[in-house]
Amino acid sequence: MxxxxxxxxxxxxxxxxxxxxxxxxxxxxxxxxxxxxxxxxxxxxxxxxxxxxxxxxxxxxxxxxxxxxxxxxxxxxxxxxxxxxxxxxxxxxxxxxxxxxxxxxxxxxxxxxxxxxxxxxxxxxxxxxxxxxxxxxxxxxxxxxxxKLDNAFNGTYNDEYLNKIRLRHNINPSKKTIIFTTTWNVDGLSAIEKWIYRINELTDDFNILLTAHTWTEPKLLNELKNIKNAVFLEEFDITPYLMIADIFVGDYNSLIGEFCSFDKPIITFKVPDSDRSIPEVKELIKKISIQIDEFSEIRAAIN
Structure with missing residues (x-):
């Protein structure tokens, strides 16, 4: 106080x-x-x-x-x-x-x-x-x-609404859509630096959506915004984009819980133990996702 x-x-x-x-x-x-x-x-x-x-x-x-x-x-x-x-x-x-x-x-x-x-x-x-x-x-x-998830299930974010978003961002329906997310970079819980400089390796083959915790370092946020052929999400409520995504990539962020509501595949980067993490939650994330150590494993996890 x-x-x-x-x-x-x-x-x-x-x-x-x-x-x-x-x-x-x-x-x-x-x-x-x-x-x-x-x-x-x-x-x-x-x-x-x-x-x-x-x-x-x-x-x-x-x-x-x-x-x-x-x-x-x-x-x-x-x-x-x-x-x-x-x-x-x-x-x-x-x-x-x-x-x-x-x-x-x-x-x-x-x-x-x-x-x-x-x-x-x-x-x-x-x-x-x-x-x-x-x-x-x-x-x-x-x-x-x-x-916060009510609109995903009460008809507000219906197919017409989601299709308008797809058109606005030129999301190619013939490609899988992957959303990359991260918690804020403290105590080693964020994996953003494992993928931020290599995400361009995926943009030819997939629709890529990007979001990060609002407390993420400004230099990293600026880097995300400048990645070509990817969509950085400026909105505070990204629920429609979770609905559009086919695959979710995260680390130790609560968006994992939100994405579980849509029963679609989750990939997470392993993170170290931390004073801010909870062992039971780390174990839960391990059970509900495909876990990887490095970006080099991402394509195998996607497929």
């Missing part, structure tokens, strides 16, 4: 109670990143009017581009929803605090219990996560599935 929190805490509490005498925002969504809103918009349509709070410049630009009105802190709601562990910014007991995971399943280690138990309810994608959380003393988790 940052030092500024302690300067902010008591003025916020006092202001919230004064504001409550005259009227509070009913529900607020604290949006720390564009990805948070991509997750939340599938839930937002079922709620009464929600006040959107933009944390930073990046998020403000994103929301403005979508025509979404927003406020900045301080905001004084009765209920706050967020996809980050920042409930301490709303440190009033009477505020109902709801959190959710912004990735599918638990690919990274659980943080301190206080970051979960500070929420009245913390939504996760599976009952398995709930049971694991209970063993760790986390009492707030509730399994709800993964709303």
């Amino acid at each position: 940052v030092f500024s929190y302690y300067i902010y805490k008591y003025p916020y509490k006092i202001s919230w109670h004064i504001k409550s005498l005259f009227g509070l925002d009913n529900i607020a969504f604290y949006c720390a990143d564009p990805l948070d809103y991509e997750m939340f918009e599938h839930i937002n349509k079922y709620l009464p009017k929600v006040t959107i709070i933009a944390k930073n410049k990046k998020t403000k630009i994103y929301l403005s581009a979508k025509g979404i009105n927003y406020k900045t802190m301080p905001v004084f709601p009765k209920v706050v929803i967020m996809g980050r562990h920042e409930h301490y910014k709303f440190d009033v007991k009477r505020i109902i605090k709801i959190g959710f995971d912004h990735g599918l399943y638990q690919f990274k280690r659980w943080t301190s219990n206080k970051y979960y138990n500070g929420f009245d309810v913390y939504f996760v994608s599976s009952q398995d996560q709930v049971e694991i959380a209970k063993k760790r003393g986390i009492k707030s988790t509730v399994a709800i599935g993964y709303p």
Whole structure:
């Protein structure tokens, strides 16, 4: 918890109670990143009017581009929803605090219990996560599935919608489409440097889609964007592209879990043990994918 929190805490509490005498925002969504809103918009349509709070410049630009009105802190709601562990910014007991995971399943280690138990309810994608959380003393988790994938199964991303994307990106229907993905390059969990400089070896034979974690080093992101005859995905929600892809290539990223929903082949680069990885998840990835060590093995894995 940052030092500024302690300067902010008591003025916020006092202001919230004064504001409550005259009227509070009913529900607020604290949006720390564009990805948070991509997750939340599938839930937002079922709620009464929600006040959107933009944390930073990046998020403000994103929301403005979508025509979404927003406020900045301080905001004084009765209920706050967020996809980050920042409930301490709303440190009033009477505020109902709801959190959710912004990735599918638990690919990274659980943080301190206080970051979960500070929420009245913390939504996760599976009952398995709930049971694991209970063993760790986390009492707030509730399994709800993964709303970000709803459009893949409710008819929104139908054949007509997907075909428009194929046409827009000149995806050749006679070739297999492969999506290369990666987590952010920390603790050796990203395999991006095993393939980024050799991906051009595949572009003649396959449709290649590329995406990376938003925290990936800028120089690597720029390299991805400049790969010829491949499509770098600028969108925050790449669900339609997962549906278009015939084969998924990853490492230790939660997109693996999303792609499992479509029951298609997965190839993963082996990654070393790390303070951020979970042995059980590494074993799960091993079971559900073809694992390789180096890029030189990729064609054999594809075939």
